[in-house]
Amino acid sequence: MPKLQHISAAPTNPHPATPFKGFDVAALYQGPVADAQPGAGPAVPYAEKLRQAYFWIVNNAIISPHYDIEYNDGPSASFVVGDSKARFNLPSGQSYSSFVLLPLLNFAVRRRCLLVGGPGRGKTASAILMGILAGYSLRDVRRGMQHGQPQMTIADLLGNPLPADLVGAQSMDSVRIAWRRWLSMRVKIVDEYNRIPTRTQSALLTLMADNYAEILDQIFEAPESAWYLTANDDLGGGTYQVIEALRDRIDVVVRALAFNLRFLKDLLDRVEQGLRPEEVMPAQVIFSQDEWDGLYREILAVTLPPEVRRRLEFFASQFEFFEPAAEQLEYKTKDTAKLAGAEWRNLAGAESGKDRLKDLGAQTKNGLSVRALMTLLVFTKALAYFRGNGEVALEDLRQIVPFVLHDKLVPDLDAPFFEQPGHNVYRADRIGWIRKLFDLACAEYDRLDLDREDPVAELQAEFEAGLEGVGESDVRARLVKIERLIGQWSGGRKLYGHVYDDLLKLKYLHQRYTNYMRWLKSR
Amino acid sequence: MASTLTGPFALVLREQRERFNTKFAQARRERPRLDPEAVLEGLRTSLAPAVEAVSAAAPEQTAPAADVLYDVLLDLVGQDLLGPAARYPVLNQGWAQLLPRLGRFLAAAPRAVAGSLTNALYNLSATPGARPEQWLSLMAAAGDACPDVETLLAAGPVAAWRAGLAHLRAGALKTAQTLPPAVARAALGLPDGSEPLETVLAGLAADPWWEPSSAGPLPAAARRIGVAARVGAFRGFGGLFLRPPIVAAAGEHFLVSDGEDSWLLVADVWGATFHRAAGLPTSRPPSPFSLSKDGTVKADGQAVRLPELAEITSHAANANTLAVTTALSHAVVLVALR
Incomplete structure (x- = not known):
């Protein structure tokens, strides 16, 4: 088999032995000669194919030997290096390079990935x-790639009205548009997107957000796609300021890490032999449309256990609450302050009585949008699926959080957290900071022992069991329980983001029971 | 490269010299230890006979087949599976002796035939107790009777079952019924003039311990209790078990554990294979066998004392087999009515 055609043998991430499913005579012909009978053996599961694609890329295509997404199976070796006392881990489990894995997961879940780096x-x-x-030829991929540049027009991006129609048309409907071919591709690449003029960025936004393009009242419905945008400098170094709505549509941000010069020989070999891995991707790792659809369906079917979901709820609830923003509890959010255009520093300074070091919400200037949470859920499922699991583990969530929230959480660099000894590094290291936030949230969750004692979750479970047959006295008892709980909390307890969410949830439950009670009485 | 070769293959090598040299250079980058001498040796002893056979069967396919087979050869030599350093020398035998007899099939589908047969030989070689040499001769005979590649490859598992891969029994029995009778007989190694194929297949399906070379299935009353096989060994002697194992029934097979790992044991008259298994439920299928502490086995009204079944640590049985482990051995003793 030609060298670059070699793909890693399955299973690429061996799990404990799976239940015995009987013997297949076709297994006789599976062995060291790969692909001896294409299509004759059992079909490779999509998750295995995705992993084979990953390993083919890291082994043959991208010389990026970083294993920054670390997993451990049991104890692992860890060392402290340098003056900064940086922890250097040797993971005991199969670990991954975010620069390869995240784009691959983005491909699988058809979202929008930004690749940043020099x-x-x-x-x-x-x-x-x-x-x-995705099955396109190298030529088609190159032709479909959009190169951001300051003169890029909407017509460059989307297409042109046919000149003959423009002259002879009696109405806009009769003007046909020559849509650009890349619009119908399943993988869309926009190189250096921060060099696109603002007006053209708006057209790109419509396409990215709503999957359609519009010119002269003509609409082109684009298929669901995996998007890849690149930027040399994501923080304002482009020719044009990227409009916020466009930035907000980016689901995951991946950093291109530095080239390790110990791998210069690989680069030399590649130069000398004229090797172009992108020209020889093995057919076995290429996904057809049906396979791609099946892959996505399987990822969505991965389950998120309640205990992991609670951790995510607890973590995400830390950020939106902002006590000085309003009088009424519902409006005490960072969004209120932002919409009012209020001076952030003044408002943040008005927070009193709380331990701002302990308050994780004090570290950010914003909360998490519903879109960000949905993205987080999908990518977490994708990571668990990639690792061959049908259920999300807490570590999957921990690993994915920094990449999805990279551009979503805006740090308040004046927060006391960043002044702490050793925390200066988090001003520059966004990935490390978000991971630290998540770890701190988990530690607080453990301290509060919420896995075992969560009165709001109990009340919620009681409510979710349904109101069918629940009598007036029961409803009254539940209302009292809610009021008593809020009463306990109101006695001098500090308000943090998670308590804020709990209070609003209790109010919701209280309101539902109140309405139900009214209905019972009216019968 | 082609200096010591003559004939059609030498011609291909001369014409495609640059291409083949580039392929070698690429393969060497993937496997830096790929030895040029070993590749040359492989060209002479493994590839040349196969390509000559293709040339004899379909001259126009010589160059395309040589190109494909060369890729396979590089891959196998690079993995120390072919050539002078082959981990399983029988793979060299397969290329030198079996493939040249299959020229017309190689011409039609070089990668499928060479790759599949090599993989089969590899699996047989890697299975303790299997007989890859027997499989080679069965396949050579079956190949003569096969009309096409599809039939040839279908015969492979049947011959592999006959050569010791007991776990292929159910699938092979089913396949054998669909093969042309001459091919099935050749793959099962049945001598000419022996019982009709249907009778043989019915006998094999009814009793896993029946040997078709004997004169037809024995009547039940004529069968005697006896040790049918001793399978498994201490890991230090090349077996699987760290400690004397214990056994339990798992459907029509057995589950064997040494305390560290568990395996599914599949056994019949032609061989026994172990397969890693976890989470497999045990069962108590109906069985004619019973076992006393002194090693006396009872079944079908017979009672036989087997001295080697002293110090029994576990036993399990199904409709055809009694499996027994003892404190004195790392082997599982299989007792059957034969």
Whole structure:
């Protein structure tokens, strides 16, 4: 088999032995000669195929030997290095390179991925590989790639009205548009998106957000796609300021890490032999439309156990609450302050009585949007699926959080947290900061022992059991329980983000029971 | 590269010299230890006979088949599976002796035939107790009777079952019924003029311990209790078990554990294979066998004392087999009515 055609043998992430399912005579012909009878053996599961694609890319295509998404199976070796006392881990489980894995997961869940990093670090090459993974030829992927530049017009991006129609048309409906071919591709690549003029960015936003393009009242419905945008500098170094709505549509941000010079020989070999991995991706790792659809369906079917979901709820609830923003509890959010255009520093300074070091919400200037949470759920499921699991583990969530929230959580660099000894590094290291936030939230969750003692969850479970047959006296008892709980909390307890969410949830339950009670009485 | 070769393959090598050299360079990058001498040796002893056979069967396919087979050869030599350093020398035998007899099939589907047969030989070689050499001769005979590649590859598992891969029994029995009788007989190694194929297949399906070379299935009353096989061994002697194992019934097979790991044991008259298994439920299928502490086995009104079944640690039985483990051995003793 030609060298670059070699793909890793299954299982790429061995799990404990699976239940015995009987013997298949076709297994006789599975062995060291790969793909001896294409299609004759049992079909490779999509998750296995996705892992084979990952390992083919890290082994042959992208020389990026970073294993920054760490998993441990049992104890692992850990060392402290340098003056900064940085922890250096040798993971005992199969670990991954975020620069390869995240774009691949983005391909699987058809979302929008931003690749950031200095020039020449493989961002575009990585995006091109995703296009080839979708079954397009290298030529089609290159032709479909949009290169951001200051003169880029909407017509450059979307297409042109046919000149003959423009002259002879009696109405707008009769003007046909020559849509650009890339609009119908399953993988869309926009190189250096922060060099696109603002007006053209708006057209791109419509396409990215709503999957359609519009020129002269003509609509082009684009298929669901995996998007890859690249930027040399995501923080304002582009030619144009990226409009916030466009930034907000980006689901996951991946950093291209530095090239490790111990791998220069690999680069030299590649130069000398004229090797172009993108030209020889093995057919076995390429996903057809049906396979791609099946892959996505299987990812969505991965379950998120309640205990992991509660951790996510607890973590995410830390950020939106902002006590000085309003009088009424419902409006005490960072969004209220932002919409009012209030001076952040003044309002933040008005917070008193709370331990701002302990309050994780004090570290950010915003909360998490529903869109960000949905993205987080989908990517977490995708990571669990990629690892061959049917259920999300807490570590999956922990690993994915920094990449999804990279551009979603805006740090308040004046917060006391960043002044703490050793925390200065988090001003620059967004990934590390968000992971630290998540760890701190989990530690607080454990301290509060919410896995075992969560009165709001109990009340919620009671409510979710249904109101059918619940009598007036029961409803009254539940209302008293809710009021008593709020009464306990109101006695001098500090308000943090998670308590805020709990209070509003209790209010919701109280209101539902109150309405039900009224209905009972009216019968 | 082609200096010591003559004939059609040498011609291909001369014409495709650059291409083949580039392929070698690429393969060597993937496997830096790929030895050029070993590749040359493989060209002479493994590839050349196969390509010559293709040339004899379908001259126009010589170059395309050589190109494909060369890729397979590089891959196998690079993995130390072919050539002078082959981990299983029988793979060299397969290329040198079996493939040249299958020229017309190689011409039609070089990768499918060479790759599949090599994989089969590899699996047989890697299975303790299996007989890859027997499979080679069965396949050579079956190949003569096969009309096409599909039939040839269908015969492979049947011959593999005959050569010791007991776990293929159910699938092979089903396949054998669909093969042309001459192919099925050749794959099962049945001598000419022996019982009709249907009778043989029915006998094999009814009793896993019946040996078709004997004169037809024995009547039940004529069968005697006896040790049918001793399977498994201490890991230090190349077996699987760290400690003397214990056994339990698992449907028509047995579950064997040494305290560290568990395996599914599949056994019949032609062989026994172990397969890692976890979470497999045990069962108590109906069985004619019973076992006393002194090693006396009773079944079908007979009672036989087997001295080697002293110090029994566990036993399990199904409709055809009694499996017994003892404190004195790492082997599982299989007792049957034969």
